[in-house]
Amino acid sequence: MTVDVGSRLRFVRERQGLSQRELSKRAGVTNSTISLIEAGRMNPSIGALKRILDGIPVGLSEFFAIVPEASSRFFYTADELTEIGKGLISYRQVGERVFGKTLQILSETYQPGADTGRVPLMHEGQEGAVVISGRLEVTVEGRVRVLGPGDAYYFESHKPHRFRCVGQEPCRLISACTPPSF
Incomplete structure (x- = not known):
């Protein structure tokens, strides 16, 4: 069985109400380290993971024993989507969390530029999306395409x-990614 350390760490950190920045200060690691682990781009050593978990605090055995809670919700109104992005790009996630899930669905909005x-x-x-409004330039392996309403992309991530x-207008799209990458 493969354990998704990044999603598990995000779940435990958010459950304690900690930002990535606060956890990095408490654990004595860089904010980018926490971000890379949670994004699944870095696998920490057991020693590094223990140091990070001490900043929460939670023990290694408790961390690996966590079982995701099954959601009993099936439907979400637009204002119930969870904002997981900030700044010029908004990522609004369907569902409260993706810990233990294999699919992530987002309503994305890119401001001009x-x-x-x-x-x-x-x-x-893998990831894919359908553009709802605006224009999105997508580059994959150096190939560039500008997509407009109704156009779509799908590729190996x-x-x-x-x-x-x-x-000049914001671009809106609905995307899906498996496994979750945020």
Whole structure:
């Protein structure tokens, strides 16, 4: 059985009401370390994980014994989506949390000029989306395409990719990612 340390860490941190920045201060590690672990881009050593968990505080055995709570909810109104992004890109997640889940669905909004960054994103899994409004420039493995309403993308997420809103209006899309990457 594979344990998703990143999602588990995010769940435990959020359950304690801690930001990534606060946990990094408490644990004596960089904020980027916490972010990389939670995004599944870094696997910490047992010693590093113990130091991070001491900042919560929670023991290793308790951390690995946590069983995700099954949600009894099936439906969500627009104002019940969970905001997990800030700034020029809004990521509104369907459901309260994705810990223990294999699929993440997002309602994304990119403000004009918003960009995921010059360094391409790469992670395990697959992702896809349908553009609802506006125009989104999508780059995958160096190939660039501008997508408009009704257009879509789907690719293996380990391929370097980047997103950028082009045009004068915000771009809205509905996306899905497996496994969850936020």
